[in-house]
Amino acid sequence: MLAKKVANIGFEAVVMVDRRPFGIDALASYPVFPPEFVDFLRRVMPADRHDELVRSVVVLARKPEDTGGAHAG
Amino acid sequence: MAYFTVDQARSIIRDAYTAAAADIPAVASGLYAADELAGLPEGAVSLALGVGHPVRHARLRSGEVVLDVGCGAGIDTLLAARAVSPGGRVIGLDMTPAMVERTRRHAAEAGLDNVEVRKGLMEALPLADASVDVVVSNGVLNLSTRKSRALAEMRRVLRAGGRLALADLVVTQALPEEVLRSAPALAG
Numbered sequence: 001m002l003a004k005k006v007a008n009i010g011f012e013a014v015v016m017v018d019r020r021p022f023g024i025d026a027l028a029s030y031p032v033f034p035p036e037f038v039d040f041l042r043r044v045m046p047a048d049r050h051d052e053l054v055r056s057v058v059v060l061a062r063k064p065e066d067t068g069g070a071h072a073g
Numbered sequence: 074m075a076y077f078t079v080d081q082a083r084s085i086i087r088d089a090y091t092a093a094a095a096d097i098p099a100v101a102s103g104l105y106a107a108d109e110l111a112g113l114p115e116g117a118v119s120l121a122l123g124v125g126h127p128v129r130h131a132r133l134r135s136g137e138v139v140l141d142v143g144c145g146a147g148i149d150t151l152l153a154a155r156a157v158s159p160g161g162r163v164i165g166l167d168m169t170p171a172m173v174e175r176t177r178r179h180a181a182e183a184g185l186d187n188v189e190v191r192k193g194l195m196e197a198l199p200l201a202d203a204s205v206d207v208v209v210s211n212g213v214l215n216l217s218t219r220k221s222r223a224l225a226e227m228r229r230v231l232r233a234g235g236r237l238a239l240a241d242l243v244v245t246q247a248l249p250e251e252v253l254r255s256a257p258a259l260a261g
């Protein structure tokens with residue numbers, strides 16, 4: 001999960017403050033996705049996934065005051 | 074398993090975001106309050122492509138220096154620039170030249186003189202160590218093929234005690250391989 005990845009990089013006070021289902025209808029409102037791709041998703045994704053293909057989340061974190069050594073990416 | 078090389082993925086994403094055009098604020102109206110959108114340039118609002126509202130959660134204060142990673146057409150950059158005034162400034166960063174130009178234009182249209190826009194990659198941020206107070210990013214990290222590297226860069230440029238506010242999409246159940254192999258899926 002994203003929060004774990006953020007913590008592993010060396011952030012602290014990692015919290016997820018928002019999480020929402022993100023389905024095909026939501027995705028269709030973004031102009032970076034062509035209509036053919038949206039139709040393709042409706043065909044290949046099971047109907048019970050149409051309302052939640054993925055989730056949108058907001059993660060907050062803080063860089064520690066004492067950063068010590070550098071973290072590699 | 075990676076289905077695209079780093080260069081292929083960046084090219085696909087650049088093309089998709091360069092071509093992006095919208096006349097109605099379908100995304101913005103679902104994410105931002107009407108009073109936040111008031112007074113923002115129409116282009117910044119109609120081309121909002123984020124997936125959350127990290128600026129709202131970042132609790133920005135006047136005087137702070139903010140980096141918006143993947144600023145797109147600039148809506149979060151502009152909102153952050155308002156929030157850190159007076160005395161603060163915002164650096165918008167995007168790898169797509171068309172988006173860099175859009176944010177510059179929208180900042181000028183909004184009359185915000187505390188916005189700087191740079192072209193660059195989230196995996197190699199063109200900023201000095203410990204040079205910003207807050208990093209925000211909205212729907213961008215998932216576009217990287219090197220997410221840990223991008224997060225490490227965000228950490229590097231933050232001052233000690235600096236804050237990260239990150240909105241993104243996460244997969245909670247596996248997606249079919251035919252979706253993962255699809256180039257348009259990379260744009261989200």
